[in-house]
Amino acid sequence: MSTSQTVLEQQLEYMQKVKALVGVLYGQPKACVNTFGCQQNVSDSEHIKGMLEAMGYTLTDEMDDADFVLFNTCAVREHAQDRVYGNIGITKQLKKARSNMVIAVCGCMAQQQYVADRIKKSYPYVDILFGTHVTHKLPEFLYKRLNGSPRIFDISAQNNEIIEGIPVHRDKSVKGWLPIMYGCNNFCTYCVVPYVRGRERSRTSAEIIKEAKIMIESGVRDITLLGQNVNSYGKGLDEDINFAKLLRRLNDLPGEFRLRFMTSHPKDCTKELLDTMTECEKVAHHLHLPVQCGNDRVLKEMNRHYDRDTYLSLIDYAKERMPDLALTSDIIVGFPGETYDEFCDTLSLIKEVEYNSLFTFIYSPRPGTPAAELPDPISRAEKGKWFSELLAVQDQIGKRKEKELLGKTFRVLCEEKAERDGYIIGRTNGTAVIEFEGDDALIGTFADVQVTDINNAPTGVLIKEK
Ligand code: SAH
Numbered sequence: 369m370s371t372s373q374t375v376l377e378q379q380l381e382y383m384q385k386v387k388a389l390v391g392v393l394y395g396q397p398k399a400c401v402n403t404f405g406c407q408q409n410v411s412d413s414e415h416i417k418g419m420l421e422a423m424g425y426t427l428t429d430e431m432d433d434a435d436f437v438l439f440n441t442c443a444v445r446e447h448a449q450d451r452v453y454g455n456i457g458i459t460k461q462l463k464k465a466r467s468n469m470v471i472a473v474c475g476c477m478a479q480q481q482y483v484a485d486r487i488k489k490s491y492p493y494v495d496i497l498f499g500t501h502v503t504h505k506l507p508e509f510l511y512k513r514l515n516g517s518p519r520i521f522d523i524s525a526q527n528n529e530i531i532e533g534i535p536v537h538r539d540k541s542v543k544g545w546l547p548i549m550y551g552c553n554n555f556c557t558y559c560v561v562p563y564v565r566g567r568e569r570s571r572t573s574a575e576i577i578k579e580a581k582i583m584i585e586s587g588v589r590d591i592t593l594l595g596q597n598v599n600s601y602g603k604g605l606d607e608d609i610n611f612a613k614l615l616r617r618l619n620d621l622p623g624e625f626r627l628r629f630m631t632s633h634p635k636d637c638t639k640e641l642l643d644t645m646t647e648c649e650k651v652a653h654h655l656h657l658p659v660q661c662g663n664d665r666v667l668k669e670m671n672r673h674y675d676r677d678t679y680l681s682l683i684d685y686a687k688e689r690m691p692d693l694a695l696t697s698d699i700i701v702g703f704p705g706e707t708y709d710e711f712c713d714t715l716s717l718i719k720e721v722e723y724n725s726l727f728t729f730i731y732s733p734r735p736g737t738p739a740a741e742l743p744d745p746i747s748r749a750e751k752g753k754w755f756s757e758l759l760a761v762q763d764q765i766g767k768r769k770e771k772e773l774l775g776k777t778f779r780v781l782c783e784e785k786a787e788r789d790g791y792i793i794g795r796t797n798g799t800a801v802i803e804f805e806g807d808d809a810l811i812g813t814f815a816d817v818q819v820t821d822i823n824n825a826p827t828g829v830l831i832k833e834k
């Protein structure tokens with residue numbers, strides 16, 4: 369048996385033991401999982417929820433109704449961390465009312481020593497804290513704590529093997545997340561991810577394809593492949609594979625569904641990948657290619673390993689191959705030492721590329737990263753003004769892009785009911801969302817919709833099959 373299988377077997381045994389224990393302790397135990405941050409965390413929480421169900425818990429959204437409360441945290445910006453501290457604080461009162469309640473903190477924030485120390489000292493009602501490398505050990509931690517062990521703190525990072533076969537609870541939806549790799553080797557100077565998620569490691573293509581098949585069979589029609597840099601997928605595996613080849617294999621699976629991926633790092637984004645996107649009919653024409661900023665000096669300081677011209681030529685090639693391509697990006701405003709003139713290079717790049725939408729962030733210093741040591745003379749208020757300027761520019765571009773939808777017909781995946789009675793929300797092969805009148809039974813299927821109005825949000829009519 370491989371080490372990974374042995375580890376899984378051990379945890380499956382703990383799940384059974386916890387199940388027996390909590391049945392006696394609580395009758396019908398309930399668990400509340402609070403997730404912060406990116407899709408990787410959402411995916412990790414699906415596994416945490418899967419384990420909790422296997423341990424006999426039913427899931428609830430209400431913390432005050434729960435016997436087990438968990439916070440799966442994010443460390444990427446200070447604001448995200450502050451929100452978590454605030455939320456953990458709320459449980460103090462809850463636990464007073466329910467002394468049997470168990471409180472746990474995990475994820476990227478927990479992986480940092482200074483956070484673990486602060487929680488140990490200032491949040492004595494937190495029972496269990498564990499890092500990103502040992503998420504699969506939740507059953508063991510819970511069993512030990514329920515049996516009277518002292519508070520558990522485990523942020524060990526020595527075991528990098530991927531543990532396959534953890535139960536998973538998917539929030540019932542037509543969209544699903546499929547991690548293909550974990551960790552990051554890039555060390556962008558502002559980013560905490562490589563410190564809290566460890567080095568890059570890929571799942572085998574067999575495991576990924578197996579999971580994709582299960583997802584498709586259970587009704588998922590839009591699968592997003594997850595990794596911090598999907599372009600380096602496959603390195604270190606004993607098989608002849610890279611990301612483009614993986615996409616082709618997934619594209620060959622039967623049925624109508626869509627494949628998306630994030631994130632693709634521009635330094636490793638190849639023409640081979642863009643050609644593959646063009647040639648594989650199930651791969652959505654959506655490219656999330658985070659540029660971070662448009663100035664070469666700042667890009668170098670960020671350790672991004674590409675320059676503005678290389679980035680723009682990739683975008684040109686991608687647009688040439690896929691004229692209907694939707695482009696999105698991440699932008700950081702106010703990296704330490706960035707001047708207003710340099711920021712204007714970001715504005716001009718955005719105008720040149722014409723992204724469909726952006727994820728925009730004001731730089732947040734992360735303890736332990738090289739950028740946090742750099743002089744940062746521009747005030748937060750000044751950065752806020754630049755940020756507003758950026759949003760205004762993108763808003764104009766977004767509106768112009770939306771106008772281009774008018775009159776056109778799109779094949780959409782019907783995702784969910786709209787707020788408006790009798791209406792459905794459909795998503796195009798890119799990123800546009802169109803509301804149209806239709807029956808609930810359409811949800812989870814593909815339909816052709818013509819856009820008839822873009823005054824508020826894009827609205828369309830269903831094109832009936834002849
Ligand atoms: N691996 C992905 C990004 C993961 S983090 C990539 O390389 O594109 C998601 C986004 O958060 C980043 O793209 C960046 O724009 C933002 N981000 C990361 N660290 C940040 C920081 N210290 N301050 C502000 N934004 C940050």
Ligand code: SF4
Nearest residue numbers: 552554555556559561
């Ligand atoms: Fe962070 Fe850079 Fe890795 Fe993305 S590629 S997770 S921004 S270090």
